[in-house]
Structures are given as C-alpha cells and as structure tokens.
Amino acid sequence: MKAEILPGPVMESYKLNRRNFWDSIPPLWDSDSEETLVCCQVRAETHDVKSFFFAAPAGGSFVFQPGQFITLELEINGAAINRCYTISSSPARPHTISITVKRVPGGPVSNWLHDNLKAGDKVKVLRAAGEFTCASHPAEKYLFLSAGSGITPLMSMSRAHHDLSDDRDIVFIHSARTPDDIIFERELSLIAASQQNFRTRFICERLGQRRDWSGPTGMLSLAALKLMAPDFMEREVFVCGPAPYMKAVRTMLDEAGFERTRYHEESFSFETLQQESQPQATSHGAPATDGFEINFQKSMRQITCGPQQHVLEAARNAGVRLASSCAQGMCGTCKVKLISGTVDMQHKGGIRQREIDQGMVLLCCSKPLSNLVVDK
Template identity: 35%
Template sequence: MALDASFSTLPFPKAGLPAHPSRQRLLRLVGRRQETPDVVTFDFEVLDDRLRHHPGQAIALDLPMAGGTATRTFTLASSGIDPRRVSVTVKAGSPGNATRWMHETLHPGAEITARGPFGRFTLAAHPGKPLLLVGGGSGFTPMMSMLRWLHARRETADVAAIQVARRVEDLLFTEELGRIAANMPNLRLFDVVTAPGAGEAWRGYRGRPDRAMIRAMFPDVGRRVAFCCGPEGFMSQMRRVLGAEGLDARQFHTESFGTAPVRIAEAPASEDAAWDGVAVKYRGQIHDLPPDQPLSTALAARGQRIPTGCGEGQCGTCRLRLLEGEVEMQQQGGLSEREVEQGYILACCSRPKGPVTLADPA
C-alpha cells in the first residue's frame, strides 16, 4: 500500500480503543507486488463499504478454490489510514495450499469476500510508549502495518524494529523501510539474517537474536512495549531473550488475535469417575467432549483440528455445519444471518448443549 501522509491529522488514539465493526465486505484486487521470490502483497479496493482497522489487526479472506471456498486469516499489511484500501502480504505455501492458490490465481480484477477486522494486536492501544517491533519471516507484516501507520501520521514515537529473515533475499519491504526511516528520526531499523546464502554479501547481524545481539542493538529493552510475530518457536525464543534483558512479561505482546489460553479437560482415568461429557459426532468419529469448552478446543484435544483464526467468533475461519442437536454460540459477526439459518456454526465460540452431529462446510 502506498504511503499517504494526507491522513496524518487524526489524533493519536487513547487507551481503550473503539472496536471497528467486523463484518463481511466485498473486495476487488487492484494490484499485486512480488516482495520476495515466495512473498506477494495483494492490494484490495473495498467495494461495498469502508474497512477501518487498527495497525496490526487481521482479516479473513474467502478464497474460491476449486475444491470449495477456503477461509484463511491474514494480518493486514496496510496502515488502516485509508478505509477504501487494504492489503495483505502472503508467503506461498506448498502446492495445493490456499496461499499457493492465491499466488497462482489472484490477479487484478478478481473479487472476493472478506470478514474483519479483528484482533487486539496493535500499538494503537499503547500511546506514547517506546516501542519494540520484532518480526520473523512473514511475521514482519503486522510490524510493517504499524510502521506505515506511524509514518503516515508523522508520529515521533521512539521505535526499534527488528526484521529476522533466513536469507538476504527474504528481507521484506527494504526500499520502503528505507524511505520511512529517512522521515522518522526516532526509528531504528535492524535486519538479522539467520543463514545467508553462499553468494549473498551480508555484513549485518547474523544468526538468531540472542541477549548479546539485543544489547548491541539497544540497551533499553526494559522500558519498551514489545510486539512480536512469527513462528511459534521464534516468538517463544524472543520472549525468553527479551525477558532476560529486563522486559516485563506484561509488555510482551504476540499475534494471537485475542485468543485466551484454555485448559484442556482430560477424560476420567476410569469408568467409575464422574464425567458429564457430551457425544459429538464429527468426521466419522464420536467424541465424548466437555460441554464447557469451545468445540474447536475440545476437538483439538482429541486430535481433530479445525482451522481457526481469531478465536473470538469474528473471522468465520472455523465454520462448521450443525446437522443435529443444539449449541450455544456467542459469535461476533463471523457468520451472516443467512449462514446461521442455513445451519452454520463457529467452532471457536460454540459449546454443545447436548449430543450433536457436525460436518465440514460444503
């Protein structure tokens, strides 16, 4: 998304941000850019409404693949300043993967539906704080959204941003980041390459970020609010490293779309133990599940994993068909009224009220 400073007169949000409405919208692809050999940015025009989002929030796209519509969740790469345009930066997965389909099939003029925005992963909720933005691989996308937002608004926040990539050619947004840094004197950018290729000339930081590397970059970790996104192992490592350098755990935020950790209930060890489970039939198997847990969580504990995105009933990624029985569902816009009437539920926010039979969406 092109930088646009014409929207920079808005006041910095206060604590307790208003939630932008999460609902279905129609998008038209108006441009795509090859960021790296396997990463593409898709720029969309919002056709039927405006889509306002906080920097770092996410959206769910409905992808009309040959085998049926696949709903996938992506962090928005756009700043959120212009509600008429949104963009996502997507790394292609293996053949047959929905992200690979996007790379091969989506071209300007294509129209798709989307739901969103959602998520609490945003610096806009922390006004006036020194920031640390850390992204590993395509996990740098929400950091770019935040930097674009800060730049477009001409903010003067103290920001340190770390991008970690496997090879030099995998570093994202390098030219644009250079332009942003030239206009933000309080921004410090650090690139880290974990495994430079034999033919790549690289004189910057190498290897995985550790305590010595962080201290060399900046010695004031403890006073910052940190945002981190990337593979689970990467985020866990950064949590340990930054914590050891003095960062309060409450100031370390990861992209989890607001999902709260849920205790997984275990079945009783013996038949004599009390167990008030509910019979849930799904994918040809019958599971005895606890009625006080969301279906997505309870089924995952039995080895039946359902694709999820927001975990809050907003994105529609975990949509299922309810064939028999009743559930208690507390969705937040992930399904339309028509979809509810057609028998769809969201597994992340539905609990069985009795025996139920479920099926994957057609």
Template identity: 40%
Template sequence: MNMALSVRHQHLDEMKPWSDRQHLLECLSATPEAPDVMTFTFRSDKDNWFRYLPGQFVTLEIPVGPEQSVMRTYTLSSTPSRPFSIAVTVKAQASSIGTRWMFENLKPGMRIRAFGPLGDFTHIRHPGEKYLLVSAGSGITPMMSMTRYMADTAPMSDITFINCSRGPSEIIFRSELEYLARFMPNLNLGFIVEACGRTDLWSGLKGRIDKAKIALLAPDFMDRTIFCCGPEVFMDSVRSMLEAHGFDMERYHQESFQPAQAPTPLAEVSDDGAAQAATSIRFTMAGKEVSCPSGQTILQAARGAGVRIGAACESGLCGTCRVMKLSGEVEMNHNGGILDDEIDEGYILACCSRPKSNVEIEA
C-alpha cells in the same frame, strides 16, 4: 471511454464499512516483494471502506480446486489509515497449497471470500511510550501495518524496528522502511541477516538474533513495549532471552495463530453426575436435523451431516466458523475469535461450541 473517469467518487462518510457477512474482496494487484513473497491488494466488491486495527488478520477462503477450498489466515500489512483497500503480504513455502494457488492464479479482478478482520496483536490495544518491533521473515507484516499507521497518524512515534532475514535480498519492505525513516525522526531500523552471498553488499549485522544484538540496536529495550512476530522457534528464542534478562513480560506481545490455550472441553457429565443426553441440531439452510452426542462440537456435527461450515484454526481463534444461532443454548469456549457484540447478536463459533439444549443453526 476511460473507465477510471466513469467511477463516481464517494467520500468516506458516504460509504459503509466492509462486512465479511455480505461482501467479497476483489483483487486489485499482485506485487512481488522478495523471493517467494507477494503482496495482494484488495478492495470491497461493493462501495465499502475497511475498518480494522493495525496488526489484525483476515482468513481467506482459497479455491484450490473444483469444489475444494482451504482456509488460510494472513496478517494485514496495510494500514487502516488508508481505508479504501487492504493488503496481505504472503510467503509461499515449498509445501504451501493455498498460498501457491494465490501466486499462480489470483489476478486483478478476481473475487475471493474473506473473514475478519480479527486479532489482539496491535499497539492500539497494548500502547506504550516507545516500541520495539522484532520480526523474522514474513512476520514483518503486522509490524509494517503498525509502522505505516503511526507514520500516517503519529510520525513522531519512537520505534526501533528489528527484522531478521536469511539474506539482504529477502528483507521485505526494506526500501519503504528506509523511506519512512527519512521523515520519522524516531524510527530506528536494524536489519540482521543470517548470511550474505558473494555479490551482496552488506555492512549490517550478520548471524542469528541474540541479546547482544538486541542491546546494540535498542540499548533501552528494557524500557520499551515489545511486539514480536515470526516462526514459533524465533519467538520462543526472543521471549526466553527477555525473560532471562528480567524484562517485564506484561509489555511483551507476540503474534501466533495458535491459541494461548486449548478451548476448555465441555464436561460430558452434568453437575449431578448423570451423563448428558444427546441433543439435536437443526441446520436451517441445509434443511437437515442431526443428533449431537454429548461433548461433540457443532462443527463436528455439521461435518458428520455433510453440512459445510468453513473453518481454519478450529481452536476459536480465527473466527472463520462463525454462524448464527437461531435458538437454543450452547457452551462456547473461544480464544478471541468472536467479538462481544457478535455474541450479543446471536453468533457463535461452531468449532468451539457444544449444545446444551436442542439448537437451530443458520447453516
């Protein structure tokens, strides 16, 4: 029997959204994009669809060894206008652990745990009349998600798309972008490569990005809403150029998996100057109760007690360490890794929450 014919078709309104609290991701495909770059596409392990904003990210729990896993955060390159699957496009560096494991081991049919989606780096939350999307290397992924979304929902959108890479062969999604530009009349592409090999056919710009190249590719860049993603040094360079040129930085947005500011530590001294006493934390699923010294986070207390709570950024940004608080009070200083409705339900981020009283945690 053809298994593809045996699957019952469901309309979107017959399905529930994917939930990282209940469902795993099942790998559908692994597709090479460029040297050391792969796109991994996933479906829900249940009959679910994916609800997210273009440009958001997920955190994958990658089983790199027996009884060992690492958390890695990746931007979604897919578009929510095609909600039956999601995709991440990742580049494996020489020192990569989690990403290298994915390259060598993650195959169609395998299942993996994910957390999210989360993130504020999206044109939905920072709309503009026209956009300049600037990226380097795999920083192209959120730009591709936003561009794919606009291609599906608003193909007349005014977008100048600048991508920087080491060489022509390393431009990720080049063919698809050139295809999208055929029916998006206001999508203007600009590729910049650092250098060309002797066999490369290249008539575009070469060198590093600078103000002159930006002005050449986007003469009206001062009037655009700008999104920037790439290595930190690349984003710092673009930001500095724009600031020096007098750009309105309210219309500049950059993606970073580093917090805008470190979570504010909870004071270890109360308002009346007395030292705060240690509190107790009860981890209900592990059946353990531990003393938590003043100033220690719930994540730190869990690790000390041998209670496993997944964590990636440990700065209140990625949302991986989200746990249910069953009772008690905490001080939580996060960086956007948890939604207001999740807080209302009782969830907290263990990495940036410190007990103010005895608490019970579902972990």
C-alpha cells in the same frame, strides 16, 4: 518483476463505481452486506513474497486497527478453505486493504494465491479482527521484533505511525534468512529516513547471493538486542514470527528480566495452532460423561459435551472428524448450522453477524448451554 494492475475495462468500471472519490467520504465497508472484495493489484515484494491489494466494489472504506487480520474464504480445487492473513497496509489509507503472503512449500493456500489470484479477481473476505495491535497499548517507546512474514502486522503499525506523522520512538528489528529475503526493506529505510525517532535494523542468518550486505549476520540474541536497542527494557514490545523465533525472544527477554505485561505476540501458524488445540493427554481425551448431548444430524453421531468444553474439542475426543483450522474462532473453517439448542460462542472475527442471525456457529469456540442438534 512488475506489479499486476487492473485491466482497462475492470479499471473503468472500478472508477465508475467510485465516482466522487475525492469529493465525499466513502461509506464504511461491511462484510455482512458486501462479503466480496476485488483484487486491484498484486505486487512482488521478494522472490517468494507477494502483496495482494483489495478494494470494495461499491467504494467502501476499511476500518481496522494496525496489526489485525482478515479471513479469506477461498475455493481451491473444489474445497472450501478459510485462511487468516494479517493486514499489512495502514488504516490511515482506508480505500484499499492489503495482505502480504510468503509462498510456503506445499502450502495449499499460499501457492494458490501466488499462482492464481490476479488483479480483477473477486474474493470473499471476513471483516478485520484480532487483538494484536499497538492501538490497544499506547506507549511512548516501542520495540517491534519480527522474523520472516511475521513482519506484516508490525509493518501495518509502522505505516500507520508514519502516515499519521506520529514520530513515536520506535525501534524495529527484523530477522531474515538472507538479505534478499528482507520484506519491505526499502520502505522501512525510507520511513526511518523521514521519521527522526523511527529506527530500523535488519539481521540475516547468512549472506545468500547478496555479497554487498554490511549488516549483522546470525540469529537475534540478547547481546545483539542490547546493541540494537540498549533501552529495550523501557519499551512496549510487539513480536511476530515463526513459533521457534517467538520462543527464543521470550527466553531472552525472560533472561533479561523483562516485564511480561509489556510483551505482546502474534502468530498465524495454523499447523502450530492445530497441534496446540489437540488433547495433550489420554485423561483429557476421554469423552465427557456429564454434560449436554450433541447430535450431528447428517453423520448420525451423538456425543456428550461438558458445559465448560468447546464442542469441537468434545467431538475430537469422541473421534468425530470435523473440518477445523485455527481452533480459536478466527478463521471460520468449523462453521456449521445449529438446528436446535443454544451455545455460548466467544469468537474472534471468524463469523459474520448475518451468519450468526441465520443460526450459524463456530464449533471451536462454542460451549453448549443446552442439548444441541448440528447440521453436520
């Protein structure tokens, strides 16, 4: 499968906007002032995984930590949908930024991206955010564990170390369904070939169509981990993948007596996040009786929200239906205009400073400091 490249006229315009590319350091891209990026390449990684590369129209460069994510603001079938995707590119190559997306059966966003987004298209994007990064946890030895599309943040970290010629002691173990499902297999092998202390291992559940596979098959286990990374107890561990995979990893590390302070995980399963954000018991699901009044102006609903309760949680408990996705201040889906009142908002990158200055808030991570009137 061939990568899609910018058509001639678009490429010429792109080159014109980036004159003096090699002669000067481009300005930093700021999503508050330039919220739209241009897709400059689409690359097939496997049969159901594609990487989408973006550039700033004015030629700005990107600054982020390896492992962070960006939020895409999309319009699909007339509906506004926000979705977070981990950056898969290296921050040491700042002129483009990429995400790597697996097609999910029935997934409205992943299927739309695979079927519609092409080189030359423009997409609204929120700046990089997130705390899952090895940059915040420097160590002499790392263990990267990933499964499926959870490879993306760890690939960004691996690429960053490689680009910076930082030959850190890294063992990267990736789990896939079959050998044909291994994302970035060739590139990881090339990094391992050029970095003396970078070792990569792949383990597949089954062979699939590829019969020349000589690597291990089955699921990652403590016994397999001890074989592939005998000194794993001495390493800083970063994990990303489906929720069952990460739960299994936590269980095996706990069994081995691994120190949890050196364990870090990340997941962008929105279905899981939504389930976790729902009230778990009837006693917690009752509307608050003491607190602040929240008035939803358009729907003419009024609820009470406790001072230590997020507005979205109080609204759900009271039966008010509001659009939401991550419930952690990352994606921006629950963004609304605050007409009056003040809140304590602790977001994780799902809103621009310009929008905050205009009175917008994210209900999922906002606690009321007064009575509120919301434009919803």
